Amino acid sequence: MLLKQVLELFDLLDTPQANGEVIKELMLARGVDEAAVETVTGPKGSTDCVKFLIKGSNGKSSGGTAPTLGIIGRLGGLGARPEVIGFVSDGDGALAALAAGLKLAEMHSRGDVLAGDVIVSTHICPNAPTQDHFPVPFMDSPIDMQLCNRMDVDDRMDAILSIDTTKGNRVINLNGIAISNTIKEGYILEVSNDLMDVMTRVTGKLPAIFACAQQDITPYGNDLHHLNSILQPATATNSPVVGVAITTEQAVAGCATGASHPQDVEVAARFAVEVAKGYGEGKISFYDEKEYAHLLKLYGAMNRFQTFGDCE
Numbered sequence: 001m002l003l004k005q006v007l008e009l010f011d012l013l014d015t016p017q018a019n020g021e022v023i024k025e026l027m028l029a030r031g032v033d034e035a036a037v038e039t040v041t042g043p044k045g046s047t048d049c050v051k052f053l054i055k056g057s058n059g060k061s062s063g064g065t066a067p068t069l070g071i072i073g074r075l076g077g078l079g080a081r082p083e084v085i086g087f088v089s090d091g092d093g094a095l096a097a098l099a100a101g102l103k104l105a106e107m108h109s110r111g112d113v114l115a116g117d118v119i120v121s122t123h124i125c126p127n128a129p130t131q132d133h134f135p136v137p138f139m140d141s142p143i144d145m146q147l148c149n150r151m152d153v154d155d156r157m158d159a160i161l162s163i164d165t166t167k168g169n170r171v172i173n174l175n176g177i178a179i180s181n182t183i184k185e186g187y188i189l190e191v192s193n194d195l196m197d198v199m200t201r202v203t204g205k206l207p208a209i210f211a212c213a214q215q216d217i218t219p220y221g222n223d224l225h226h227l228n229s230i231l232q233p234a235t236a237t238n239s240p241v242v243g244v245a246i247t248t249e250q251a252v253a254g255c256a257t258g259a260s261h262p263q264d265v266e267v268a269a270r271f272a273v274e275v276a277k278g279y280g281e282g283k284i285s286f287y288d289e290k291e292y293a294h295l296l297k298l299y300g301a302m303n304r305f306q307t308f309g310d311c312e
Contacts, residue, residue: 020048031109045142047125059117066116070157073097076139077128116280166245172210180243186302
């Protein structure tokens with residue numbers, strides 16, 4: 001279980017002084033191989049973008065051949081100070097991704113070394129702005145999505161889990177987690193059977209899948225409605241991306257405080273850890289490569305949906 005990691009990180013993140021250097025020091029002390037922090041500034045403030053590498057026994061960073069998993073914590077901010085005080089619901093994605101990274105680092109330092117490399121990235125902002133959104137307000141971000149993607153998405157990631165609070169909607173309504181279809185180069189592919197198997201094992205329940213529309217896999221800023229930012233990494237990579245949504249029965253605003261459920265964040269983090277184990281060993285696939293090749297042959301590339309289309 002990862003409750004210890006979730007609670008330890010929550011204590012560090014639920015403060016106006018939350019910053020990337022504090023998290024970097026923790027991760028290095030617990031066993032990550034590489035850690036980076038970069039403070040980036042946008043029109044609405046600044047945030048600390050963090051990235052951590054946990055090397056695998058056959059990882060590409062050491063000359064091996066095992067695929068690299070990316071775990072991205074998507075969010076606008078950890079807090080909406082000074083408008084509201086405390087850790088906001090929107091911060092759960094960062095908390096879950098960092099908890100997964102912390103657990104993997106501790107496993108590595110104790111001798112449980114995965115086959116493939118794992119890269120964890122997110123950003124840390126305790127005072128992000130908010131924005132209007134139906135049916136409940138969203139958190140905004142101090143930096144735009146294009147910059148956020150450039151910081152979060154790494155070319156070394158062969159597949160990506162994008163973890164995001166997904167509570168402000170009427171599309172998926174359950175307490176826990178849900179996953180998306182696999183998104184790759186503008187295509188909404190089948191839901192991965194391997195990932196559903198992991199989800200069933202981790203949750204002890206039937207798999208929960210949230211619906212995604214074509215608009216959801218297009219870039220922010222094109223004047224189309226998006227469920228939220230969970231699938232935005234798919235606009236910045238050709239690697240397969242799967243959203244891991246932390247969800248609730250009732251719509252909850254991203255800027256709401258007191259709305260983080262540690263057991264649900266823990267499940268999302270534990271799911272990511274279990275996927276990392278199997279993915280590096282080649283036991284988990286995000287999509288059927290033969291099926292995808294046949295799609296391309298029949299219908300051609302769909303990379304247009306990774307762009308702003310005719311408004312570019």
